[in-house]
Amino acid sequence: MKRIAKKSLIPLILIAALAGLMVGLPIIGHALAVGADGAGNITARSYTAGVTAGRFVKFTTAGVITTATVQGDSTVGVCRKTAASGQLTSYAPVGAETTITSGEAIAVGDLLTAGTLGKAFVLDASRALPQRISAVALDAAAAADSSIRVLVVAAYTAGLDSSPTAITGNTTLDANSTGKTYTVTADAVITLPPVEIGVTYTFINAGLDGTVLITLSPNSNDLIRGQGYAGADNTDHINTKTTAKKGDYCTITGGDAGVGWFIMRQSGTWAHQ
Numbered sequence: 001m002k003r004i005a006k007k008s009l010i011p012l013i014l015i016a017a018l019a020g021l022m023v024g025l026p027i028i029g030h031a032l033a034v035g036a037d038g039a040g041n042i043t044a045r046s047y048t049a050g051v052t053a054g055r056f057v058k059f060t061t062a063g064v065i066t067t068a069t070v071q072g073d074s075t076v077g078v079c080r081k082t083a084a085s086g087q088l089t090s091y092a093p094v095g096a097e098t099t100i101t102s103g104e105a106i107a108v109g110d111l112l113t114a115g116t117l118g119k120a121f122v123l124d125a126s127r128a129l130p131q132r133i134s135a136v137a138l139d140a141a142a143a144a145d146s147s148i149r150v151l152v153v154a155a156y157t158a159g160l161d162s163s164p165t166a167i168t169g170n171t172t173l174d175a176n177s178t179g180k181t182y183t184v185t186a187d188a189v190i191t192l193p194p195v196e197i198g199v200t201y202t203f204i205n206a207g208l209d210g211t212v213l214i215t216l217s218p219n220s221n222d223l224i225r226g227q228g229y230a231g232a233d234n235t236d237h238i239n240t241k242t243t244a245k246k247g248d249y250c251t252i253t254g255g256d257a258g259v260g261w262f263i264m265r266q267s268g269t270w271a272h273q
Helices: 013-019 024-032
Strands: 042-045 056-059 065-067 075-079 088-093 097-101 111-114 120-122 132-137 147-156 165-167 181-184 188-191 200-205 214-217 237-239 249-254 261-267 270-272
Touching: 065 075, 075 097, 075 132, 075 147, 120 132, 181 188, 200 214, 214 249, 237 249
Parallel strands: 165 181, 181 200, 188 214
Antiparallel strands: 042 088, 056 065, 056 075, 075 088, 097 147, 111 120, 111 132, 132 147, 200 249, 214 237, 237 270, 249 261
């Protein structure tokens, strides 16, 4: 598949996955009725062809899961357990962090879609099909058939650019940048705007392990809380450099003045200072 050019991006992808604003979530609501397996995965029954762990899956009209193989498929997650025809299996749903099998070389932060055999491919703008984003890469893959970490998402790219925005140094954001995903490639203090309800950003550490420090710095009257942090006004949230790993990420969203910024999801070692 053809890799799409890197441009500025306004993906409401992670909002879709975590806040219920996009099309994937009604499908997930259907799946939840089947039951969870206790590990953050959703149980379902395999279609006649069976399913393979580490591949994108979708629902059939009969309500069972099958491998998603087309860029426009409405994926519901990533298969977690190989199963033969009719057997019970499980999949990691929208909003989950899991592993997937690559179909080609992939970089951290790439937007991924389903392709041959349900493997992960970089979004391909050369196809006329609707562009379906099914995951964001948290690891890199040098070639096909590598196992990489991804964050499962569900969104179409209609009206959206298709690549994360790079941050290469100190940056000040405004509320108009809501919904963007940023890949941070060098030490950066990222100054957040005054908190507004629903304003959401995702930051992914794209540097080599132990080489990039990400500092999320709120307005002096705002705090960052969640994921075990009570928060305090004018306190930074930091992806510490010595323990930073390529693919560490943090998604934050704005609440009201009393809530401040809320950490919706994160991976890696983060600290308040």
